[in-house]
Amino acid sequence: MEEMRVVFAGFGGQGLLFAGKVVAYAGLLDEHEVSWLPSYGPEMRGGTANCSVTVSDEPIGSPLIMNPNVLIAMNNPSLIKFESEVTPGGKIFIDTSLINREPERDDCQVYALEATNMAEEAGLKGLANIVLVGKMLKETGFCSFETIEAAIRKTVPPRKAALIEKNIEALKLGMNA
Amino acid sequence: MSEKVLMKGNEAIAESAIRAGCRFFFGYPITPQTELAAYMAKRMPKEGGTYLQAESEVAAINMVYGAAAAGARVMTSSSSPGVSLKSEGVSYIAGADLPCLIINIERGGPGLGSIQPSQSDYWQATRALGHGDFQMVVYAPATVQEMADVAYGAFDIADKYRTPVMILGDGMLGQMMEPVELPERKTDLPEKPWATTGHGNVRQKNIANSLYLDAEELEKSNIARYERYDQIKANEQRAELVDCDDADIIIVAFGASSRIARSAVRAAREEGIKAGLFRPITLWPFPVDALEATKAHAKAYLSVEMNMGQMVDDVRLVVRDAAPVDFYGRVGGVIPTPAEVLNKIRQINEGLGE
Amino acid sequence: MAETQEKIVYQRPHSLAPVVTNYCPGCTHGIVNRLVAEVIDELGIEGETIGVSPVGCSVMMYNFYNCDFLEAAHGRAPAVATGVKRVHPDKVVFAYQGDGDLASIGMAETVHAATRGEKITVIFINNAIYGMTGGQMAPTSLPNQVTQTSPYGRDVSTAGYPVRVCELLSSLDGVAYLERVCVDSPKNIRKAKKAIKRAFQNQIDGVGYSLVEVVSTCPTNWGMTPTDAFEWMRNNMLPYYPLGVYRDVVADGFANAAEAAAARAAECPIAMAQNPQLDEIHAANAARVEGGDR
Numbered sequence: 020m021e022e023m024r025v026v027f028a029g030f031g032g033q034g035l036l037f038a039g040k041v042v043a044y045a046g047l048l049d050e051h052e053v054s055w056l057p058s059y060g061p062e063m064r065g066g067t068a069n070c071s072v073t074v075s076d077e078p079i080g081s082p083l084i085m086n087p088n089v090l091i092a093m094n095n096p097s098l099i100k101f102e103s104e105v106t107p108g109g110k111i112f113i114d115t116s117l118i119n120r121e122p123e124r125d126d127c128q129v130y131a132l133e134a135t136n137m138a139e140e141a142g143l144k145g146l147a148n149i150v151l152v153g154k155m156l157k158e159t160g161f162c163s164f165e166t167i168e169a170a171i172r173k174t175v176p177p178r179k180a181a182l183i184e185k186n187i188e189a190l191k192l193g194m195n196a
Numbered sequence: 197m198s199e200k201v202l203m204k205g206n207e208a209i210a211e212s213a214i215r216a217g218c219r220f221f222f223g224y225p226i227t228p229q230t231e232l233a234a235y236m237a238k239r240m241p242k243e244g245g246t247y248l249q250a251e252s253e254v255a256a257i258n259m260v261y262g263a264a265a266a267g268a269r270v271m272t273s274s275s276s277p278g279v280s281l282k283s284e285g286v287s288y289i290a291g292a293d294l295p296c297l298i299i300n301i302e303r304g305g306p307g308l309g310s311i312q313p314s315q316s317d318y319w320q321a322t323r324a325l326g327h328g329d330f331q332m333v334v335y336a337p338a339t340v341q342e343m344a345d346v347a348y349g350a351f352d353i354a355d356k357y358r359t360p361v362m363i364l365g366d367g368m369l370g371q372m373m374e375p376v377e378l379p380e381r382k383t384d385l386p387e388k389p390w391a392t393t394g395h396g397n398v399r400q401k402n403i404a405n406s407l408y409l410d411a412e413e414l415e416k417s418n419i420a421r422y423e424r425y426d427q428i429k430a431n432e433q434r435a436e437l438v439d440c441d442d443a444d445i446i447i448v449a450f451g452a453s454s455r456i457a458r459s460a461v462r463a464a465r466e467e468g469i470k471a472g473l474f475r476p477i478t479l480w481p482f483p484v485d486a487l488e489a490t491k492a493h494a495k496a497y498l499s500v501e502m503n504m505g506q507m508v509d510d511v512r513l514v515v516r517d518a519a520p521v522d523f524y525g526r527v528g529g530v531i532p533t534p535a536e537v538l539n540k541i542r543q544i545n546e547g548l549g550e
Numbered sequence: 551m552a553e554t555q556e557k558i559v560y561q562r563p564h565s566l567a568p569v570v571t572n573y574c575p576g577c578t579h580g581i582v583n584r585l586v587a588e589v590i591d592e593l594g595i596e597g598e599t600i601g602v603s604p605v606g607c608s609v610m611m612y613n614f615y616n617c618d619f620l621e622a623a624h625g626r627a628p629a630v631a632t633g634v635k636r637v638h639p640d641k642v643v644f645a646y647q648g649d650g651d652l653a654s655i656g657m658a659e660t661v662h663a664a665t666r667g668e669k670i671t672v673i674f675i676n677n678a679i680y681g682m683t684g685g686q687m688a689p690t691s692l693p694n695q696v697t698q699t700s701p702y703g704r705d706v707s708t709a710g711y712p713v714r715v716c717e718l719l720s721s722l723d724g725v726a727y728l729e730r731v732c733v734d735s736p737k738n739i740r741k742a743k744k745a746i747k748r749a750f751q752n753q754i755d756g757v758g759y760s761l762v763e764v765v766s767t768c769p770t771n772w773g774m775t776p777t778d779a780f781e782w783m784r785n786n787m788l789p790y791y792p793l794g795v796y797r798d799v800v801a802d803g804f805a806n807a808a809e810a811a812a813a814r815a816a817e818c819p820i821a822m823a824q825n826p827q828l829d830e831i832h833a834a835n836a837a838r839v840e841g842g843d844r
Binding site for chain 2 (some may be wrong): 602606612618621659661834
């Protein structure tokens with residue numbers, strides 16, 4: 020596969036690190052090389068949060084992504100911060116429930132969906148992150164549905180097992196959007 | 197073979213240490229090693245082990261001293277400023293010839309510095325962490341898998357040579373997740389007849405001590421320790437060489453910066469530049485022998501570090517006049533990019549053409 | 551010739567090694583070292599005992615005893631003892647420290663080992679001066695006491711006040727037993743030995759952290775004869791550091807420090823709450839110890 024370098028960015032609490040972990044686990048299950056790197060520090064306290072996920076067939080160099088080919092942005096500051104870093108031809112996914120500006124890049128494919136509103140209307144409050152992962156899966160085809168479903172089962176901690184089905188619902192919601 | 201799981205580097209070290217038979221962890225909170233201590237706090241009580249959050253880094257390393265003398269596999273973890281605080285205790289541990297594992301998940305310095313990744317404690321780790329003539333074995337893993345592997349083996353090395361061992365990581369390696377296959381649990385741990393366990397009226401008393409008021413006695417103990425260091429240098433040097441066989445330019449890098457260097461070397465090769473990566477896995481003993489061998493064909497060396505130039509001294513000590521040794525580094529928590537390193541490689545390559 | 555029957559009335563305790571110590575003539579360390587050894591002998595625990603010596607005049611104690619010993623960095627004996635005790639909870643671990651070691655550079659280790667309720671025994675020699683380095687002001691030096699580093703007498707307006715260790719530690723919940731004694735007379739020596747024995751017995755019985763403070767002298771650095779030093783100690787130190795028991799949870803009717811702490815926190819809901827998770831961990835670990843799996 021072509022190396023996929025995804026930056027997930029938004030506010031703390033939107034589940035971006037979790038979404039990144041789902042994608043990384045999917046890569047692991049398909050026996051690719053993967054890395055997941057969070058931003059850490061004061062940003063844990065409700066500021067911006069982002070993580071870098073690389074899925075590749077080569078040993079991964081720096082896990083810190085400077086030139087993503089996929090960006091998932093869940094607020095305005097994240098779009099502003101990371102948009103310019105996306106490689107030409109890359110894919111940008113934005114949650115237009117929370118982002119009220121148009122991406123400026125015309126050399127990337129932009130996928131806009133009201134992920135937060137969609138999730139809330141479907142009774143999946145808090146799962147806009149996975150809705151976006153679903154959309155990203157549909158547009159990149161980086162793994163099979165079975166793989167990502169298995170990745171969700173691996174990633175949701177046992178004490179929250181009740182949320183597995185809701186995550187899968189959110190995934191489908193995004194894939195069909 | 198156990199299943200591959202996604203784990204943070206900090207957690208992989210902790211789990212691997214438990215599987216290596218470590219049941220005692222003494223530490224103090226500091227970013228960015230937090231997950232390691234938190235993981236131990238969760239796991240140790242359920243393994244019948246001890247997780248103790250000490251009142252200070254100083255107390256923690258002295259608890260390590262006590263537990264190591266008492267014969268246990270024991271460790272502590274911290275980050276740069278906290279490791280400085282431990283330095284007194286590490287000197288005593290080395291002086292009393294006690295085995296233990298110390299983790300440093302480095303952050304930017306000096307002083308309070310930053311909490312972002314850094315490699316600025318290379319000198320501290322390799323030149324002696326604390327007063328007096330001593331060294332300790334220092335591993336610099338570059339992947340989460342390698343963090344698990346070196347943590348697993350570190351206790352054996354510590355016991356074999358009766359020395360403190362350090363794993364030098366950084367905020368990036370500690371915080372990142374990668375697939376890791378965890379090792380099997382160790383069952384047969386070595387006997388420690390020298391340990392202070394209470395003599396039970398069946399043997400002479402044991403003493404853990406680093407005090408020798410007689411100068412000649414102290415000299416003797418130092419010389420004996422350095423004979424062990426010679427064995428370590430002969431047996432324990434480790435390095436990974438990538439594309440070095442025909443390389444004109446050898447990039448020397450360890451830990452996180454070696455990952456960036458690896459990307460840059462790959463890109464250089466795609467441009468037709470004969471670059472290779474020399475990655476020390478042991479920082480002490482520095483893999484002198486393997487680096488020495490590259491001198492037969494290498495025309496230039498470049499040390500890439502997340503500091504102002506520390507390991508480059510060790511590279512120069514090996515390369516000497518055989519070829520120019522250059523340095524590229526970023527500091528303060530700034531992570532160099534593959535593009536920056538590639539630029540530097542191109543510059544060096546152009547110089548070779550002249 | 552009448553047959554004489556030999557009766558031993560006084561001999562070196564077995565746990566004390568037949569070596570010459572480094573203590574000055576008239577120093578109380580020698581008395582207290584011997585008392586500790588007598589207690590170890592009487593309790594029959596030499597083979598189970600692990601000592602920790604400090605930095606100070608008693609730094610070489612590891613040579614004076616026949617039990618296992620560790621030499622700790624200055625002030626760190628309680629932390630070192632903690633490490634040993636956690637590995638060998640069934641063994642007897644004691645730390646022996648002077649005033650600079652315990653109450654100055656090692657105050658954090660002292661307070662925290664005490665509040666954790668480490669089941670260790672601490673013997674604290676308070677002679678109001680740094681002996682080994684040649685007579686500097688200690689954390690327990692008295693107001694106006696002349697030392698090398700308080701040449702005009704301890705100036706409380708700049709150097710502050712002495713630390714009363716037993717009083718300070720007596721507020722901590724992990725502490726089982728605190729007593730201040732002295733060794734200036736046969737009667738007081740017997741009392742001191744009784745206190746030291748209690749402090750060891752408490753550890754064997756799992757009662758909690760125990761410390762015995764011995765108000766002592768330093769004839770050499772005080773610049774006095776041993777008898778004058780005792781006189782000075784009685785006149786000046788005992789009014790500042792009154793002898794007596796400062797905490798004794800057993801005398802207060804509790805089985806151990808934990809029970810006393812619980813009684814004190816009776817009004818605090820979270821402190822008194824049931825904790826099934828911890829109960830489970832404790833039960834599992836008790837079973838491990840039982841099964842010899844630790």
